[in-house]
Amino acid sequence: MNRDPKTATPTIEIATNRKAPRDYHILETYEAGIELRGTEVKSIRLGKLNISDAFARVERGQVWLYGCDIQQYEKASHETHEPRRSRRLLLHKNEIMKLLAATQQKGLALPVLRAYWKGPRIKLQIGVGKGKNKGDQRQDLKEKAENREAARVVASFNDKNRR
Known part of the structure; x- marks a missing residue:
């Protein structure tokens, strides 16, 4: 368990993308919230999150997460989620504009580096990476x-x- 230096809130690691540092030179990192459904949060609590192929894109003024696999919650009743659906990332408008400018440069991508709990919320660390x-x-x-x-x-x- 680490502590966030800005807020002194404990962070608990959920998953890391070990392929991202191998495939990209990470130039800059951002912390983003993620918009989830209830069964997705329960699945993440059980450790059923895979971000090894996850990346982000800026589309129509919003940042979207693709390739993130959250397995279905077994004990869910009638309402379940699609495991590999696109999910919206929650960032400030100025951060979205910086990411948009970065991705318009040739060879830069937005890989997901890690997922962690920050208090009661799930956060993702995304990086601006240049492919190796x-x-x-x-x-x-x-x-x-x-x-x-x-x-x-x-x-x-x-x-x-x-x-």
């Missing part, structure tokens, strides 16, 4: 492997000095 090519992805993997190797060498050196 295969060379960038390989370079990131190489740097990660080098950092891991360096940490291993330092740890073994420190273990030897303690004895």
Whole structure:
């Protein structure tokens, strides 16, 4: 459980998109609310949320979420929701205008980075990302492997000095 530095409200992680940092250089992040139905909230409480393919688009002055999969709530009576429907994201007007300007540039997208509880509300962190090519992805993997190797060498050196 983390705390939001602005409001000191605890945030509880629901889901993270581990593919987004691999596929995009994240330039900027935004926090957005999400418009949900009752059965969707109950499903999210049970952990049935998948944001690995989720992204946002600005259409007609509003931001819409696509590719987010919220499985149906089993105990729902007659009223259920469609798992992969588009959902409206709740942002301030000036943030929507910034996102619209960013997405009109070639090569920029709005991937969803993570979903979390902020008090009683569900929030999404969306990023403005520039797509990586295969060379960038390989370079990131190489740097990660080098950092891991360096940490291993330092740890073994420190273990030897303690004895």
